[in-house]
Amino acid sequence: MSVPILEVVDVHAAYGRIEVLRGVDLTVPQGAVVALLGPNGGGKSTLTTIISGQKKATSGDVHLGGVNVRDARPEDLARVGLCTVPEGRSVFPNLTVEENLRLMSYAGVAAPAVLDTAYSFFPRLHERRHQLAGTMSGGEQQMLAMSRALASDPALLILDELSMGLAPLIVDELYATVAQIAATGVSILCIEQFARTALRVSDYAAVMVGGRVVATGEPGEVLATMSDVILGGAA
Numbered sequence: 001m002s003v004p005i006l007e008v009v010d011v012h013a014a015y016g017r018i019e020v021l022r023g024v025d026l027t028v029p030q031g032a033v034v035a036l037l038g039p040n041g042g043g044k045s046t047l048t049t050i051i052s053g054q055k056k057a058t059s060g061d062v063h064l065g066g067v068n069v070r071d072a073r074p075e076d077l078a079r080v081g082l083c084t085v086p087e088g089r090s091v092f093p094n095l096t097v098e099e100n101l102r103l104m105s106y107a108g109v110a111a112p113a114v115l116d117t118a119y120s121f122f123p124r125l126h127e128r129r130h131q132l133a134g135t136m137s138g139g140e141q142q143m144l145a146m147s148r149a150l151a152s153d154p155a156l157l158i159l160d161e162l163s164m165g166l167a168p169l170i171v172d173e174l175y176a177t178v179a180q181i182a183a184t185g186v187s188i189l190c191i192e193q194f195a196r197t198a199l200r201v202s203d204y205a206a207v208m209v210g211g212r213v214v215a216t217g218e219p220g221e222v223l224a225t226m227s228d229v230i231l232g233g234a235a
């Protein structure tokens with residue numbers, strides 16, 4: 001079996017004296033889509049900040065492609081192929097769609113390649129390429145945020161609450177594109193509360209409650225055993 005793209009081993013983390021991650025284990029195999037689900041406050045966002053180098057774990061390890069990156073800085077992680085689309089849409093509202101995309105070409109990727117990738121996954125962005133990003137719908141801004149992430153040619157893409165504040169139809173559309181992105185070989189970790197939609201495109205699911213991963217498995221399995229926790233009346 002190949003080395004997993006991401007392996008989180010017994011990670012603990014705290015805010016001040018309050019421990020919020022209490023020994024998290026999580027694996028994302030190469031090329032897989034993994035949904036990280038669970039109720040509010042379970043620790044999903046905290047784990048994301050640790051994986052992406054924005055917060056330090058108090059103990060435990062994070063391996064990216066087999067390399068221990070526990071103390072790596074965010075820019076080092078970007079260099080080895082980690083890219084996060086944070087919660088909320090990270091676009092420049094007063095720049096057009098195309099200007100937002102062209103900004104990504106600084107990283108040694110030619111602007112035409114960035115634009116081609118974005119427009120092939122999201123034809124709607126091409127239609128709206130001259131529109132100011134801040135005037136687009138929430139779903140369209142999320143497409144743009146994902147396109148900017150794809151421009152870095154990531155090995156592991158972390159999508160934090162892709163569905164936040166969006167209507168179910170647009171969430172379905174975004175997840176259909178997540179599946180297309182995964183089909184190109186990018187490994188993806190989706191942090192989600194919209195459990196059903198995320199599970200439809202995932203190879204595996206993990207459920208976080210109270211600072212621990214309490215269940216992992218194939219989507220059908222996790223849905224069957226944890227539906228009360230991960231659906232919570234919604235999704």
Ligand SMILES: Nc1ncnc2c1ncn2[C@@H]1O[C@H](COP(=O)(O)OP(=O)(O)OP(=O)(O)O)[C@@H](O)[C@H]1O
Pocket residue numbers: 015020038039040041042043044045046047
């Ligand atoms: N900056 C912070 N300072 C203190 N406590 C925090 C901070 N951020 C999160 N917490 C606490 O850590 C715990 C885990 O929160 P976290 O945001 O990681 O969970 P989550 O599963 O992502 O929830 P949500 O889906 O609501 O974002 C919660 O009890 C939260 O109140």
